Amino acid sequence: MAFKMSVQKYSGKISEVEIGRGEKAIKIGGESTLPFYSFDGDTGNTPKVGIEMLDVYPEGWTNEFKEMYKDVCDCPVKWAKYIEENLKPDFICLRLESSDPNGLDRSPEECAKVAKNVVESVKLPMVIAGCGNHEKDAKVFEKIAQAVDGNNCLFLSATEDNYKAVGAASTMAYNHKVVAESSVDINLAKQLNVLLNQLGVKPENIVMQVGCSAVGYGYEYVASTMDRIRLAAFGQNDKTLQMPIVTPVSFESWHVKESVASIEDEPQWGCAEQRGINMEVSTAASALVCGANAVILRHPKSVETIKELVSALA
Structure with missing residues (x-):
């Protein structure tokens, strides 16, 4: 008897969200089946890979990054241009570390000036x-x-604490997109999407961030939450969960001991930089197969590796 492949069809579909402008704009989402399950249906837009940068000198980053960006990291505009011209990510994530009240505590006006200069200096989505x-x-x-x-x-x-201000400013007053951030709980993710909708934010302007942790640090909770969200979106056609997911992998993976411990402190672990890359790649790959439509990374080697993985599977 000839083999007949079983196909799982779903009624739900993830909305498509566009970020950026011009020829460099990207679209995420649009799938109607589980990640990379092209044999079951439409996998939508190819997952996108972004790279993180700061608006100030990366004092808290490892020495490898400081050396890598030594000629540009003292100026956010130079840094962004270097990333665009040399590292080729799909987008750039500008993290406003200088605004931290427990740090430099720069004013919103100062941060806006820096962000404007960075955004207008590159063509990549931000x-x-x-x-x-x-x-x-x-x-x-x-x-x-x-x-x-x-x-x-x-x-x-946008979080439960500030979604009204962030949602109103980013998508209603001005033509941007917003991330709804919840903490590893399908009900919290759903609730925040509903609150943003009730505020007046259209579903097609929302991307979800449902939680992240480095692999080995409770990542199984993240994985199970993302699985439940995607199965509800597809199988139950739950429109309150049919938004793309972005996962800021670098925010977590470069803070764990395996990534920051020096080779002097842990000689048996080998090269510290390679350990950090391994943690970042492992976490990013896990996020993508669980349903993330975009991941934010820090190391260029991680970006290169994950883009190769996506290209091979998509």
């Missing part, structure tokens, strides 16, 4: 990330959204 202080991020995002109006940026992130 993801704008805050410092993680929800109250400060809301104020900063409001000023930046206005400053970079017309560039269709993605703002990372």
